[in-house]
Amino acid sequence: MTFVDVLIIGAGSAGLAAAASLRAAGKTTLVLEASARAGGRARTSRPDFLGGAWLDEGAAWLHMAEQNPLVDLAQARDVPLREAFGNPSRMFLGGREGSPADHAAYEAAESAWFARVFAHPKTPDLPLAEAIGPFRHENPFAPTIEAWEASLIEASDAKVLSLTDFCLNQLDGTNMMAPQGLGQLLLDMLTDSAGEIRLNCPATRIDWDGPRTRVETPQGVIEAGAVIVTVSVGVLAAGQIAFTPALPAPTAQAIADLPMGLLSKIVLRAAAGDRLGMTGPTQLFRCVEKLGDPFISFIAWPRDTDHVIGFCGGQTAWDLAGDPRAAFAFAREVWRDMLGSDADRIFAEGGITTDWATDPHHLGAYTYSRPGATTARATLAEPLAGGRLIFAGEACRTDGMAGTVGGAILDGRRAAAIILGSERNTDHR
Numbered sequence: 321m322t323f324v325d326v327l328i329i330g331a332g333s334a335g336l337a338a339a340a341s342l343r344a345a346g347k348t349t350l351v352l353e354a355s356a357r358a359g360g361r362a363r364t365s366r367p368d369f370l371g372g373a374w375l376d377e378g379a380a381w382l383h384m385a386e387q388n389p390l391v392d393l394a395q396a397r398d399v400p401l402r403e404a405f406g407n408p409s410r411m412f413l414g415g416r417e418g419s420p421a422d423h424a425a426y427e428a429a430e431s432a433w434f435a436r437v438f439a440h441p442k443t444p445d446l447p448l449a450e451a452i453g454p455f456r457h458e459n460p461f462a463p464t465i466e467a468w469e470a471s472l473i474e475a476s477d478a479k480v481l482s483l484t485d486f487c488l489n490q491l492d493g494t495n496m497m498a499p500q501g502l503g504q505l506l507l508d509m510l511t512d513s514a515g516e517i518r519l520n521c522p523a524t525r526i527d528w529d530g531p532r533t534r535v536e537t538p539q540g541v542i543e544a545g546a547v548i549v550t551v552s553v554g555v556l557a558a559g560q561i562a563f564t565p566a567l568p569a570p571t572a573q574a575i576a577d578l579p580m581g582l583l584s585k586i587v588l589r590a591a592a593g594d595r596l597g598m599t600g601p602t603q604l605f606r607c608v609e610k611l612g613d614p615f616i617s618f619i620a621w622p623r624d625t626d627h628v629i630g631f632c633g634g635q636t637a638w639d640l641a642g643d644p645r646a647a648f649a650f651a652r653e654v655w656r657d658m659l660g661s662d663a664d665r666i667f668a669e670g671g672i673t674t675d676w677a678t679d680p681h682h683l684g685a686y687t688y689s690r691p692g693a694t695t696a697r698a699t700l701a702e703p704l705a706g707g708r709l710i711f712a713g714e715a716c717r718t719d720g721m722a723g724t725v726g727g728a729i730l731d732g733r734r735a736a737a738i739i740l741g742s743e744r745n746t747d748h749r
């Protein structure tokens with residue numbers, strides 16, 4: 321039987337950060353990871369299909385750079401981060417490319433949309449869609465703005481999303497990108513300091529009744545003074561880890577009130593390097609006509625590569641999940657509609673779609689809060705058993721960084737600090 325001071329379940333951003341903090345304070349730790357790799361939802365791959373170019377399948381942007389701990393870690397090691405989102409944006413509507421006047425009208429609609437959202441009373445909390453009022457149906461750009469701001473960025477649709485949580489997690493500030501991809505940056509910055517990570521070793525049961533917490537895995541039982549659980553709420557809701565005794569009702573309710581949204585990436589590659597006359601990275605999107613119409617936005621030729629990345633979220637993403645052929649067909653249909661049949665002809669057969677919905681170790685992209693569940697994140701973050709069982713990760717952030725890598729890192733550190741603080745009074749051994 322192995323014993324460690326602190327057992328950390330999940331080697332994503334929160335788990336790696338928690339382990340690094342605890343080890344820096346002299347604690348023995350072990351990180352259990354169910355999959356074959358560390359990093360969790362920050363995953364940089366080098367798919368053959370892209371000829372070796374890297375792809376961030378999950379997180380890509382270092383949001384809120386001014387508060388983002390991964391930016392601090394990168395800057396301390398002189399990693400040359402660059403600012404994201406400087407690309408020209410091309411909008412298409414009604415079978416044509418938008419004019420400068422259309423862009424101006426879109427921006428005005430966006431400002432009016434956000435003004436309604438922020439001005440709406442937050443008590444009682446309500447679905448984001450309701451706060452938009454008649455504007456939602458009257459403005460021709462409102463369906464696109466809603467698809468973009470809710471379904472894509474928040475990964476869930478405005479009718480099911482808490483207004484309060486939406487406003488809190490607006491990710492203001494600068495967005496940065498890493499030269500090696502965000503997933504790789506996370507590993508470069510945190511795996512050395514996180515100590516032992518046991519891959520392919522899922523936690524299946526946590527017995528948190530006694531003075532020592534017992535965690536069952538297919539490779540045996542591990543005992544720990546304290547356990548930090550950083551798996552996604554999707555994994556918790558699916559019951560992949562049994563808890564003995566059962567979790568308290570408020571914790572269980574918080575898990576139910578923080579469902580996983582879905583953001584998917586659909587990647588196509590230009591077979592002969594034809595970039596349709598675009599000289600650098602370009603953002604393209606086609607406006608939707610009706611609320612709930614499938615929406616996708618693209619970044620073409622990122623980092624001077626030959627591929628385009630489509631982003632779709634919410635119901636559009638759930639509808640395409642597990643069906644790559646339908647995803648590629650949808651992406652190509654939108655390109656045809658935007659730029660004509662040449663745009664379709666340039667792409668190689670196939671493509672890449674991310675699989676966060678069906679990946680059993682995540683079961684979604686990141687959490688959103690149900691309307692009315694404004695305390696769910698704080699409730700989930702509350703330590704149990706005097707700090708011997710703590711949930712941590714993106715879902716637990718209440719500082720406006722929920723759903724991000726930066727937020728997850730801060731939350732891993734929060735969990736570590738609780739354990740280190742509570743140890744002043746308690747001997748866990």
Ligand SMILES: Cc1cc2nc3c(=O)[nH]c(=O)nc-3n(C[C@H](O)[C@H](O)[C@H](O)COP(=O)(O)OP(=O)(O)OC[C@H]3O[C@@H](n4cnc5c(N)ncnc54)[C@H](O)[C@@H]3O)c2cc1C
Nearest residue numbers: 330332333334354360361379380381523713714723724725
């Ligand atoms: C498509 C997509 C795009 C995104 N874009 C951005 C972005 O641009 N910027 C940004 O900041 N964030 C982005 N995010 C969100 C960000 O990736 C997450 O918020 C963050 O990575 C979550 O970290 P975490 O440590 O909380 O959880 P995770 O990264 O999910 O870590 C949990 C770990 O637990 C493991 N695990 C699961 N079950 C078990 C078990 N039973 N036992 C042991 N281990 C287990 C998992 O395999 C995983 O490695 C994006 C996410 C997705 C999916």
